Amino acid sequence: xxxxxxxxxxxxxxxxxxxxxxxxxxxxxxxxxxxxxxxxxxxxxxxxxxxxxxxxxxxxxxxxxxxxxxxxxxxxxxxxxxxxxxxxxxxxxxxxxxxxxxxxxxxxxxxxxxxxxxxxxxxxxxxxxxxxxxxxxxxxxxxxxxxxxxxxxxxxxxxxxxxxxxxxxxxxxxxxxxxxxxxxxxxxxxxxxxxxxxxxxxxxxxxxxxxxxxxxxxxxxxxxxxxxxxxxxxxxxxxxxxxxxxxxxxxxxxxxxxxxxxxxxxxxxxxxxxxxxxxxxxxxxxxxxxxxxxxxxxxxxxxxxxxxxxxxxxxxxxxxxxxxxxxxxxxxxxxxxxxxxxxxxxxxxxxxxxxxxxxxxxxxxxxxxxxxxxxxxxxxxxxxxxxxxxxxxxxxxxxxxxxxxxxxxxxxxxxxxxxxxxxxxxxxxxxxxxxxxxxxxxxxxxxxxxxxxxxxxxxxxxxxxxxxxxxxxxxxxxxxxxxxxxxxxxxxxxxxxxxxxxxx
Amino acid sequence: xxxxxxxxxxxxxxxxxxxxxxxxxxxxxxxxxxxxxxxxxxxxxxxxxxxxxxxxxxxxxxxxxxxxxxxxxxxxxxxxxxxxxxxxxxxxxxxxxxxxxxxx
Numbered sequence: 001x002x003x004x005x006x007x008x009x010x011x012x013x014x015x016x017x018x019x020x021x022x023x024x025x026x027x028x029x030x031x032x033x034x035x036x037x038x039x040x041x042x043x044x045x046x047x048x049x050x051x052x053x054x055x056x057x058x059x060x061x062x063x064x065x066x067x068x069x070x071x072x073x074x075x076x077x078x079x080x081x082x083x084x085x086x087x088x089x090x091x092x093x094x095x096x097x098x099x100x101x102x103x104x105x106x107x108x109x110x111x112x113x114x115x116x117x118x119x120x121x122x123x124x125x126x127x128x129x130x131x132x133x134x135x136x137x138x139x140x141x142x143x144x145x146x147x148x149x150x151x152x153x154x155x156x157x158x159x160x161x162x163x164x165x166x167x168x169x170x171x172x173x174x175x176x177x178x179x180x181x182x183x184x185x186x187x188x189x190x191x192x193x194x195x196x197x198x199x200x201x202x203x204x205x206x207x208x209x210x211x212x213x214x215x216x217x218x219x220x221x222x223x224x225x226x227x228x229x230x231x232x233x234x235x236x237x238x239x240x241x242x243x244x245x246x247x248x249x250x251x252x253x254x255x256x257x258x259x260x261x262x263x264x265x266x267x268x269x270x271x272x273x274x275x276x277x278x279x280x281x282x283x284x285x286x287x288x289x290x291x292x293x294x295x296x297x298x299x300x301x302x303x304x305x306x307x308x309x310x311x312x313x314x315x316x317x318x319x320x321x322x323x324x325x326x327x328x329x330x331x332x333x334x335x336x337x338x339x340x341x342x343x344x345x346x347x348x349x350x351x352x353x354x355x356x357x358x359x360x361x362x363x364x365x366x367x368x369x370x371x372x373x374x375x376x377x378x379x380x381x382x383x384x385x386x387x388x389x390x391x392x393x394x395x396x397x398x399x400x401x402x403x404x405x406x407x408x409x410x411x412x413x414x415x416x417x418x419x420x421x422x423x424x425x426x427x428x429x430x431x432x433x434x435x436x437x438x439x440x441x442x443x444x445x446x447x448x449x450x451x452x453x454x455x456x457x458x459x460x461x462x463x464x465x466x467x468x469x470x471x472x473x474x475x476x477x478x479x480x481x482x483x484x485x486x487x488x489x490x491x492x493x494x495x496x497x498x499x500x501x502x503x504x
Numbered sequence: 505x506x507x508x509x510x511x512x513x514x515x516x517x518x519x520x521x522x523x524x525x526x527x528x529x530x531x532x533x534x535x536x537x538x539x540x541x542x543x544x545x546x547x548x549x550x551x552x553x554x555x556x557x558x559x560x561x562x563x564x565x566x567x568x569x570x571x572x573x574x575x576x577x578x579x580x581x582x583x584x585x586x587x588x589x590x591x592x593x594x595x596x597x598x599x600x601x602x603x604x605x606x607x608x
Contacts, residue, residue: 052564052588059563065533065590067516100588102564124582141565151568153546153558160562160587168538169509195509259556260546286505297565410560411567413553445567450560481567483583 014094015046020115020130021493022048022096024358027103027118027300028137030058031082031344032336034089035351036135036358041092043364048096048131049089050103050120057086058139059159060344062167070169078230082344098122098129098493105477106134106304114331116304119478119490126486129493133331133358136301137351140294140315140337144410144450145180146402149254150290151410154261158291162188171197173287177264179203179251180291181391183231186245188289190234193241200283201244203266205273205292206394208247217386224383250401252280254288264288273396293391295453296338299479302472306332310468313388314340316453317472323374325354333358341388346380349373398457408458409451411444419455423462432470435459445481448473506541519593523571536586536597537562537569548586549599562587572598 017023024040026033029051037047049056055063061082064070074083089095101120109115109130118129142157149155154173158180161172171192177200178185189199204211214228238245246268252275254264264285267275296315302308307320307328319334321327327334333354336347352373359366402408404417422439429435432442432455441455442448448455456467463470508515508531516532523540530539537559540548547556548569560568564585572581573589574596581601 054590064513067531067533069514071512073512141561141563151551151555151557153548153556156558156560156562160559163562164538164541165509168534169513169515170506170538170542171509172506172541174505174507195511256556260558407553410551410557413551413555445570446565449565480564 014096015044017046017132019112019132022046022129022131024048024133024135025050025116025118025129025131026135026137027051028058028139028336029053029056029099030137030139030336030347031060031085032139032338032347032351032354033058033135033137034085035348036137036333036335036355037089037095037351038085038092039352039355039367040358041089041094042367043359044094045362046096047094048098048129050098050101050118050129052100052102054100056090056097056099057082059163061086062163064167064169068169074166076230078226081348085348102480103138103300104480104482106300107477108304108329116332120493121478121480121482121486124483124486126482126490127493128490133333135325135333135335135351135354135358136306136319136327136338137334137336137347138297138300138338139347140296140341141449142290143292143295143453145290145292146406146408146416146454147251147253148403148406149256149261149264151407152254152256152261153259154256154286155254155288155290158182158185158188158289161287161289162191165191165195171195173285174198175200175283175285176287176289177201177203177251177266177283177285178289178291179205179249179266180289180293181205181393182291182293183387183391185289185291186231186234186238188291189243190237193238193243199238199241199243200285201246201249201266202238203249203251204245204247205250205269205397206247206390206392210394211247211390213390214386217382250275250397251288251290252277254285261285261288269394269397273394274400292393293388294337294341295449296341298334298338299447299449299475301327301332301334301338302475303477303479304332305329306334308472311340312467313392314385323353323377324357325350326357331361340381340384342377342380342384343387346377346384349377349380353377398454402454408454409441409444411446411450412440414439414441416458420458420462423459427463429459429463430465430470432456432459432472433474435470436473442473447475447479447481505544506546508542519591521591521593521595521597523597524599530591532591534591536571536573536584536589536591536595539591540586540597547599559587564588572601574598
C-alpha cells in the first residue's frame with residue numbers, strides 16, 4: 001500500500017472518539033464533506049475523512065499531486081470559495097485522514113443502533129471502521145452517453161479531460177471535439193484552448209432556445225449573474241478563435257486509428273431530435289469529450305438502506321433527505337450532489353447545515369450562519385433546477401443516438417440491439433434487477449454505473465412502467481469491486497491511519 | 505497528442521515505469537493513466553469483446569482503465585484503476601494479466 005503523506009500531526013493531537021474508532025466519518029472530501037468537516041472541527045470531536053483520491057478537494061477542486069508545484073492554479077474567481085475551504089480543512093489539526101481509501105460497504109451495528117461499520121478498501125486490503133455518525137458526500141459522476149464508437153480509447157468524459165488538466169496538468173489531446181448538453185464542456189474547452197489545444201467544435205444537443213431558457217427564470221438569473229457572464233465570455237473567446245459552438249448538434253460516431261480515436265462525425269439534429277445524416281461533418285480528432293450531465297453516486301447510501309427516490313434530470317436515484325441532510329437512518333446524513341444536482345456552492349451550504357444538525361443532536365452549539373445557509377441552499381436549488389431542465393437531453397435524441405450494434409453495457413459488452421430484443425421478449429419484467437439478471441447488463445466491474453440510466457430508459461419504454469417503479473440496480477456490498485483475497489482478513493481500523501500533511 | 509503542461513508547472517523527479525515491457529518516462533505524483541497518455545498510450549486493455557479500451561471517467565467509477573501492476577520482484581500482480589494509482593519507480597504495468605506471475 002502506498003503510504004500517504006508523512007505525519008505532520010501526532011496522534012496525541014487527535015481527539016479520541018467516544019466509542020468505536022471515530023465520532024464522525026465523512027465519506028467524500030469534496031465541497032460538501034469538507035464544509036461539514038470545517039463546521040464540526042471546532043468541537044472536540046474525532047472526525048475521519050475518507051476519499052479515494054490522494055488529496056482532498058473532490059472533483060471540482062481536484063488538486064495536483066503534492067509533488068507538483070503549480071503556480072496560478074485555477075485562477076478563476078469562481079473557484080475562490082472552494083480553494084479557501086480546502087485550505088482551511090487541510091490545515092485543521094484534529095482530523096483523521098484516510099485518503100486513497102474506497103468506502104465499499106456500510107452496516108448498522110446490530111448491537112448498537114447508533115454505531116455504523118464501514119468497510120474501507122485500499123490496495124487490496126479491507127479495514128473496518130466504526131463510526132457513530134456518518135456523512136455521505138460522494139458526489140456524482142458523468143452521465144454515460146452511448147453512440148457508435150463511444151468505447152474508443154480517447155473518447156472520455158469532459159470532466160475526465162478537465163481533471164487530467166486540472167490535477168495531472170496534462171492536455172488529453174491536441175485536437176478535441178466536445179459534445180453534450182451541459183455548459184461544463186464550454187469551461188473545459190476554454191481551459192484547453194487557452195493551454196494551446198485545438199478545439200474542433202463544442203456541440204450542444206439541445207436547441208439554443210432551450211439553453212437560453214435559463215434566462216426565463218429571473219430569480220435564478222439575478223443570483224447567478226457571475227456564472228452566466230463567465231459562460232458568455234467563454235463563448236465569445238471560443239468564437240473569436242473560430243471554434244464552432246453549435247446548438248441542436250451532436251456527435252454521431254467516432255472511429256479509431258492506431259489504438260485511439262482518430263476521427264468523429266457530427267450532425268445537426270432535426271426537430272424530433274434525430275441526427276440529419278445528410279448534413280454530417282467529419283473532423284480529425286485525438287480526443288472527444290462527452291458532457292451530458294451527472295448522476296449521483298448513491299450506491300453506498302442505498303446499500304446501507306437509506307431511502308432514495310428517482311429524480312430524472314437531478315442525478316437519477318438520489319437520497320431522500322430534509323434540508324439538513326438527515327436520511328431515513330438515524331445518524332446517517334447525505335449532503336451535496338447525492339441529494340440532487342445543485343452544484344458545488346450548494347454542496348458547501350448543505351455541508352454546513354448537516355454539521356448544524358449533528359451538533360444539535362449532540363447538544364453542542366454550532367457556529368452562526370444556519371439561516372444564511374438555509375436560504376443560500378434554497379437559492380442554489382432554484383438555479384440548479386433551471387440548469388437541470390436546460391441541460392436535459394432533448395426528447396427522442398437518446399433513442400436515436402445509439403444504433404443496435406452500439407454497446408449498452410461496456411463491461412459485459414452487450415449491445416443495444418441484443419438488450420432490446422431480450423426485453424421485448426420479456427415484457428412482464430417488473431424491475432431493473434430482473435432485466436439485469438436476464439441480460440447481464442449491469443453485472444460488470446462498473447456495477448451498472450455506465451449503463452443503468454440508458455438501460456432503464458429502454459426497459460421503461462418497452463414494458464410501459466416508469467423508472468421510479470422499476471427501481472435501481474440493487475446496491476449490494478461491496479459497492480465497488482474488492483479482490484477476494486481481501487476478505488481473508490478484515491482488519492479493524494487502526495486508531496491512527498495515514499495522517500495527511502496539509503501544506504505541500 | 506496528449507502532452508504535459510509545462511507553463512507554471514514544476515514537476516519533481518522523473519523515473520522509468522514499464523508498460524507491457526516497454527520503458528516509459530513518468531513523473532513522481534502522476535497517475536499511471538496520465539503517464540501512459542503522455543507516452544501516447546491510449547489503449548490500456550481489451551474489453552471482453554476484444555476491442556481496445558482506455559480512460560473514460562478518470563475518477564474511479566467506470567473501471568475501464570484497469571491495469572495490472574507489479575511493484576516488487578516477488579509480488580503478485582494487482583489489478584488497479586490506473587486513473588487513481590500513482591506511478592512508482594520501476595513499476596511494471598500490464599494491459600493483460602501476466603499468467604506466469606499468478607501461478608503461486
